[in-house]
Amino acid sequence: MKSLVLLTLLIYVESSLQSLSRLRRTWIIDSITIEEESQGPFPYTVGSIKLDRKYAVEFSLKGQGVDQDPVGVVAIDEYDGTIKVKRKIDREQYPRLDLTFEARNTSNNKVDTRLGVEIKILDINDNAPEFLQKVYKVSLKESDKQGKQVTMVQAVDIDEGKNREFHYSLISQSPDNNNAQFFIDPNTGIISFRGCLDYEVAEQYTIIVEAKDHGEKVQLSSSATVIIDITDENNNKPIEILRIPNNKVKVNERETNVEILRIKVDDKDTPFTSAWRAQYIIERGNENKNFNFTTDPKTNDGVLMVIKPLDYETAKNINFNYKVENEAPYFWCKVKERTPNSLWQLDNYIEPRSGGNNLLIEVQDVNDPPNFVPPINKIHLEENAPVGTLLNTFTARDEDDRLINDFVYSVAKDDANWISINPKTGEIKTIKVLDRESPFVINNTYTAILYAIDNGKPPATGTGTLVINLKDVNDCVPHLNHTHITMCRGNTASMANISIIDEDQEPYSGPFTFTLLNKDQLKNSWRLDSTYGNTVHLIKESRVELGTYVLEMEIADQQGETVKQNLTVIVCDCTGNIPVCTRSMHTGIGFSAIFVILGAALFLLAALLALLVCKFHSPEVQQISGENNCYIINYNQEEKGTDPMVN
Structure with missing residues (x-):
């Protein structure tokens, strides 16, 4: 299409006659048309300028289209004023040209007329509508x-104008099916669809859209591609492909962490998406939390596990109900009627969660172990009870109806080897003296484990627990924590702290009563600061010389049970950097050898009395054999090691 270009000349006439200046209109320009993008032949005349002058003038043009970009588009004949177009011009690049026209007097070369010229380039339809993107995804x-x-x-x-007006249209759709149809708004370019999208029918659509202008002589157009990917959703239900015969499964009672059922399903949706992944939901039959229904993430199978033992005697059959559904909700879409130029009539809805499937779980009977009644038997007993004391009779029973309650009882755990059980009757007796002070007794309690074994095939074993709470008796006498101590000689009296040990508990232990038996001989040398309590202070007077001293003490508990015990005190010289201690300086408190011999006899007598006291309260204890924790005094055994200095 060719258009005319209007050449508008704004004429400013300049004349100069001495000092007189005046403006006058000297000529009239008619409209001149130029075709944009004209193909020539060039040059061609588009008009001419004539001036009413009695003298000769020369014409010239300067500015855009002549000596400025775009150079060489137009030119003027300098003698006759003819304007010619020398080449084509693009309006979209140069919508107008600004130039200056001059006419000069040839006699004096002065400017006779100067005009400002604006050339408007009129549009032709040379540009098609262009999409901002060639491909839309x-x-x-x-x-x-x-x-x-x-x-x-x-x-x-x-x-410009009509040439820039255009509309949109949808040229093609691939694949073109009866399920879904895409359409475009001709004015806005908005693309929508009608019908039902189905991933299984078409995973992707490719649409070609066109933009076409409204040119008067020719219409230009361009196209773009729209690629639409369809995301799979749950429009296919999981279908069980491996049915369970008679909808029955069997499981042995008392089994745990075993797989009893594996359900296989088929789903047409995309694997490993929420539309494909199955969920197995228990609706009935798991009131006691015996089962767990999970999904195998690789195969989508349903795996039914027993996680808590079942009991045949309680429930032989379990009516089990479950359902299978996808993680994503199931939806349905179907075209009912295709209405031209409007949305179609559809059946389109999201289906609520569906009901379940019934399954019968048959619990198989197996040999149950005997049960002790009660499973934990607690008794209270005073320690040192005679050997053969009847503690209790354990009773077990078997829940299996088909088995006779005929068991063999045995001891499974008896760390101290204190008890025995009759294999037929379940009677439990002591075979040794039970000692509360034994290291096997914790918090006055001794625990033993018993078995009852039935005659099933294979035999089953039940476990029972015997808890013996031992009551303390006064079967241990108090004794010195240390029988040898060291003290320093000094100019003033000094003190040592003497502590006592008694394995008995209240009220058979401390506080204790302390007595120095040879106090007459110890007068003004040794004394006790206190005679009652759990500890006692031994006072050494300043007059005591270097040497070894044997002090005889009597200790009595709250019940009056007494023991006589020697305390050996070594008095050292502590004036130097290293204390000097010797046992050869004194063997007593300055007595003759006869007193030493008499003292030793008294010590042996005291040891014999203590031994008789311990034996009287615990006749079954073998002395010094370690069978109990009763302290047996041995006056012939010196305590090893060196006690710290006490000032």
Whole structure:
């Protein structure tokens, strides 16, 4: 299409006659048309300028289109004023040209007339609408409803007037099926769809859209591609492909962490998506939390596990109900009627969660172990009870109806080897003296484990627990924590702290009563600061010389049980850097050898009395054999090691 270019001349006439200046209109220009993008032949005349002068003038043009970009588009004949077009021009690049026209007097070369010239380049339809993107990529969910905006395409046309007006249209759709149809708004470029999207029918659609202008002589157009990916949703239910014969499964009672059922399903949706992954939901039959129904993430199988033992005697059959559904909700879409130029009539809905499947779980009877009644038997007993004391009779029973309650009883755990059980009657007796002070007794309690074994095939074993709470008796006498101590000689009296040990508990232990038996001989040398308590202070007077001293003490507990015990005190010289101690300086408190012999006899007598006291309270204890914790005094055994200095 060719258009005319209007050449508008704004005429400013300059004349100069001495000092007189005046403006006058000297000529009239008619409209001149130029075709944009004209193909020639060039040059061609588009008009001429004539001036009413009695003298000769020369014409010239300067500015855009002549000596400025775009150079060489127009020219003027300097003698006759003819304007010619020398080459084509693009309006979209140069919508107008600004120039200056001059006419000069040839006699004096002075400017006779100067005109400002504006040349408007008129449009022709030489540009098609262009899309901002050549390819558009979008995605839709399979469950999206018809009428939803898919995307919006946009084009622009740089022409003017009618030439820049255009509309959109949809040229093609691939694949073209009866399920879904895409359409575009001709004015806005918004693309929508009607019908039902189905991933299993078409995973992707390719649409060609066109933008076409409204040119008067020729219409120009361009196209773009829209690629629409369909995301798979749950429009296929999981279908069980391996049915359970008679809808029955069997499981042995008392089994745990075993797989009793594996369900295989087929799902047409995309694997490993929420539309494909199955969920196995227990609706009935798991009131006691015996089962767990999980999904195998690799195969999508349903795995039914027993996680808590079942009991045949309680429930032989379990009516089990479960359902299988996908993680994503199931939806349905079907075209009922295709209405021209509007949305179609559809059956479209999301189905609620469906009901379940019934299954009968048969519990198989196996040999149950005997049960002790009660499973934990607690008794209270005073320690040192005679050997053969009847503690209790354990009773077990078997829940199996088909088995006779005939068991063999045995001891499974008896760390101290204190008890025995009759294999037929379940009677439990002591075979040794039970000692509360034994290291096997914790918090006055001794625990033994017993077995009852039935005659099933294979035999089953039940476990029972015997808890013996031992009551303390006064069967241990108090004794010195240390029988040898060291003290320093000094100019003033000094003190040592003497502590006592008694394995008995209240009220058979401390506080204790302390007595120095040879106090007459110890007068003004040794004394006790206190005679009652759990500890006692031994006072050494300043007059005591270096040497070894044997002090005889009597200790009595709250019940009056007494023991006589020697305390050996070594008095050292501590004036130097290293204390000097010797046992050869004194063997007593300055007595003759006869007193030493008499003292030793008294010590032996005291030891014999203590031994008789311990034996009287615990006749079964073998002295010094370690059978109990009763302290047996041995006056012939010196305590090893060196006690710290006490000042």
